[in-house]
Amino acid sequence: MLSDPGSVVGPWTWFILGGVLLVAEIAAPGAFLLWLGLAALVTGALSYVVGLSWQSEVLAFAALAVIAVLVGRRISPAPGRASDRPFLNRRPEGFVGRVFTLDEPIVDGIGLVRIDDTVWRIEGPDLAAGAEVKVVAADGATLKVEAAGG
Structure with missing residues (x-):
């Protein structure tokens, strides 16, 4: 089901926002915008399939962004963690x-x-x-x- 044609946000807005955030992650790497970009893409997919109102889309993005960032922090290596190869490149x-x-x-x-x-x-x-x-x-x-x- 497609979202409301009168919707202010809509699925394509989320797809574009997700793409922009992913490109911004490439330009300024920090592994944070990646998770927000993925949350925006999933929000766009949900909006396209389910047909959410713009308020529901914003809430879905907020919830997915928090979940994505938490999952990202869990799977990303900690900055101060000891390496298994301490002399790599040294x-x-x-x-x-x-x-x-x-x-x-x-x-x-x-x-x-x-x-x-x-x-x-x-x-x-x-x-x-x-x-x-x-x-x-x-x-x-x-x-x-x-x-x-x-």
Whole structure:
């Protein structure tokens, strides 16, 4: 059943509002307008199928918006929650405290060390190839090292 043709709001108004809110979520992400946009789309669908008055449409949107935001908060990750991969996109920090063997010597405080499949720039005391070094800090893509075990 279609809504009252004299209705001020109507289903297409809700569909357009939902679309605008979803586009606004893309322009200014914050995962809040998404839920309001979905509530507006559902309100439009209800209005189209059931034929609600504009007052009922507004009340339905308000109720659906509250429900959508609560559901969204429940399924979205909490901002302060600990990650299961804390060094994702911070790989050098994951090497702090680990010990590696030098393939090449450190000369004038600068050297290279192979860690897994990557060669990292290191800074530390001059050491011969084959020496073990412990990573004590990470500065960008440069690892600060010291002689291990000494």
